[in-house]
Amino acid sequence: MNWKIFMSSSFVSPRKLSPLVLGLHLAMASVGGAAFFASPSALAQQSSVNIPAGPLSASLNSLAQQRGVVLSYDPALLDGLNNTALNGQYTFEQAATKLLAGSGVALQPTSAGYTLVKNSPAGTSTLKAVTVTAEGEPAYGAAAAAGFSAKNAKIGVLGERSLLETPFSVNVISAEQLENAGVKNLANLVRLDPSLTSSFSAVGYYDAISIRGLSLNNWTNYYKNGLLFANQAKTPFENIERVEVMRGLTGFLQGFAAPGGAINYVTERPTPTWQRKAEIVVDEFGTFMPGIDVGGPLTEDGRLGIRINAAGGQENFFVDEVETDRGFASVALDWLATDRLTIQFDAQVDQREGTTQPSLELNTNGQVPQGVDPSKYLGQPWATYDTLTREYALAADLRINDQWKASFKINDAHLYRDDFSANIGNIQANGDFDIQEYKSIGEVRDSRNMEFAVRGDLTLGTVRHEVAAGYTQRKLAAVFGNSVFRTVGTSNLYNHVIIADPNGVPGAPSLAILNRDKGVFISDFMTFNDKWQALLGLRSSDVEFFSAFSPTVYEDTVTTPTAALIYKPVPSTSIYASYVEGLEQGGTAPASANNRNEQLEPVTAEQTEIGVKTEWFNGGLVTTAALFETEVPLSYLDQASNVFGYFGTRRHRGLELTGTGQVWEGGRINAGLVALDAKSLNTGTPANDGKVPQGVSERQATLWLDQATGVRGLTAQFGLRHSGKRALDAQNSVFLPAWTVADVGLRYATQLQGKNASVGLLVQNVTDKTYFNEGSFRNIYFGSKRALSLTASFEF
DSSP: OOOSOOOOTTSOGGGOOOHHHHHHHHHHHHHHSOOBOOOOGGGGOOEEEEEOSEEHHHHHHHHHHHHTOOEEOOGGGGTTOEEOOEEEEEOHHHHHHHHHTTTTEEEEEOSSSEEEEEOOSSOOOOOOOOOBOTTSOBOTTSOOOSOOOOOEEEOGGGOEEEGGGOSSEEEEEOHHHHHHTTOOSGGGGGGSOTTEEEEEOOTTSOOEEEETTEEOOTTTSEEETTEEOOOSSOOOOTTEEEEEEEESOOHHHHOSOOTTEEEEEEEOOOOSSOEEEEEEEEETTOOEEEEEEEEEESSTTSOEEEEEEEEEEEEEOSSTTOEEEEEEEEEEEEEEOSSSEEEEEEEEEEEEEEEOOOOEEOOTTSOOOOSOOTTSOOSOTTOEEEEEEEEEEEEEEEEOSSSEEEEEEEEEEEEEEEEEEEEEESOOTTSEEEEEEEEEEEEEEEEEEEEEEEEEEEEETTEEEEEEEEEEEEEEEEEEOOOEEEEEEEEESSSOOOOOOOOOOOOOOEEEEEEEEEEEEEEEEEEOSSSEEEEEEEEEEEEEEEETTSSSOEEEEEEEEEEEEEEEEETTEEEEEEEEEEEEOOOBOOTTSTTTTOBOOOEEEEEEEEEEEEEETTTTEEEEEEEEEEEEEEEEEOTTTOOEEEEEEEEEEEEEEEEEEEEETTEEEEEEEEEEEEEEESOSOTTTTTOOOTTOBSEEEEEEEEEEOSSTTEEEEEEEEEEOOEESSTTOOOEEOOEEEEEEEEEEEEEETTEEEEEEEEEESTTOOOOEEEEETTEEEEOOOOEEEEEEEEEO
């Protein structure tokens, strides 16, 4: 297999990145670039501390886990030391300093968080890292914690907050969960969250998802470290530390977006001590993907750190002849410029070149084709999907004092792609179909985003106010058009025919979509006492929306409020109610529509939600229960007119139950279910009123169990996923059937010459069930056949 960064010959020269140029880009970024630093919001935030007297190491670890702080130290420093009880309102630094009082050990900041050192004039010490992270999960190379459920998350403009004190439904999928479940891409996340379903899963293309039955917009609902990027190429997971799933409307928190929710990828950061890991992924289809992960401090004082990830090889799929060559590299720099100013910089490049499998559709009799082999290649060798993504990000956080801090972040995310497709159309009852050539070259998705915010923590009278105010600016430019779309031959689902490249020549693309969103926001999270809290928020957005496929330019100023109330009957439980409004970008007409590529105008959506969150067994298990209702204008592809547009209102009511963590000794679970009552209302067509919107599954359930076996280092995994039936048309006359699939796995962790090593074996769809993973806009996609994969990693 080839390690090079693969290039599409059709990319014009200014966009090409040879392996040498890629290396130079990353080298310049790591040496000469400005730095981009994640927000250390937990550091200056006062909150309730209730730590009993006991071993000092356990108390400090617990404090760091609660506050989302990376704490590294030599365990010998705290041997035999105890702390007195501590109660009250403190920042992390204040609480840690009080716990350490009289111990002869001091707290010292590093590029990744904090460390402990012996009190001395020099104030320095050699580290043996024991790293405690925000979620109470082991950082890379550290010992396992008592559970893997997260406690904190970055909640949009509110910054990093305790999940227990967040009046929204949020799921944080930790690095440990991702590893144990074999998650290598966005589509795999459905194993770990019942609110997630696939909304686009064409093999060889990219992945997209729905949350609570509402499809996310590829341009406005996917974030990396809190900043937007276009999700029209597969997202690399080699440098992903965790994934934060915001369920439901995020208008105030994130801005202009579809109402389903948001996905935020949090990338890995430099470690306090040098860590080096190699990994290789192989599977029965021929995938061969080696990679490395290296990071650590660049200076003796630990104030400057670096993290490098790289991978390259070939990814194959369960469909014959579909394979992707790819290369990936990323660099992250963390710089603690002063004790109050932190800066971070990120850069990454990912390139993919491969063949694809077209989707099925209803046949001309309006029925789902039967007896089709999911692994049978129905594409054409000349139908390829080639992408190149380049992303750069910069951020800085300034702690002005113990009460106030300021943050700034900006990114520039580019996606270039050539889309050559051999679509399937006009399927006959006997399996005959038209081969439809679609060719578009030089497409661009250019996303540039900025946020400036000031956050304060102050007490007025008896009420604590955590306030935030800021300015956001987002711009997305999409270049495409002048494509080739025509019927070039015929084939059959059961006796496929390969035809010669018809050599359609697309024209030069042009600016097709331009979105601008400039907004200001302000919020106040109020704590009245140890039981009652409230949130008030307001966002005002100046939106400009241009589409070459629409007759007018949409311009408006929209104000979207948020209000929430939290009641904590006991410290481990919170009950919340929230109301959110949001501005949603209109959908895009699919290629099969008469108004192909037309962009619908933005619309507003509303959501109400009540929920309960509880931490059990000293935080080892976290459960959530939520009841919600979301209303948004309904868009779909009308069967009669074959036009994609708005037709009435879409109302999603539902119950969501989830639990993550350790329930019994050696057993950790991630489980949940979602029951939806989704309806199309006031559509203007009586046959469509009261029906389930296209592509929505009203019943979803997931279970992932990680169980110790009794053999040291050996754990067993079992996963179960259920999806209810899905309507393929607005009248609900045709459904894809419900399905349930199971996954099993084994993982073995040990040490080789004092270094951590592990090997994991995963069998997806262990019963080899044939099922349809997703269906929308008449497109139908199979789920994966049984798939055996192996992942091995070792430190060096």
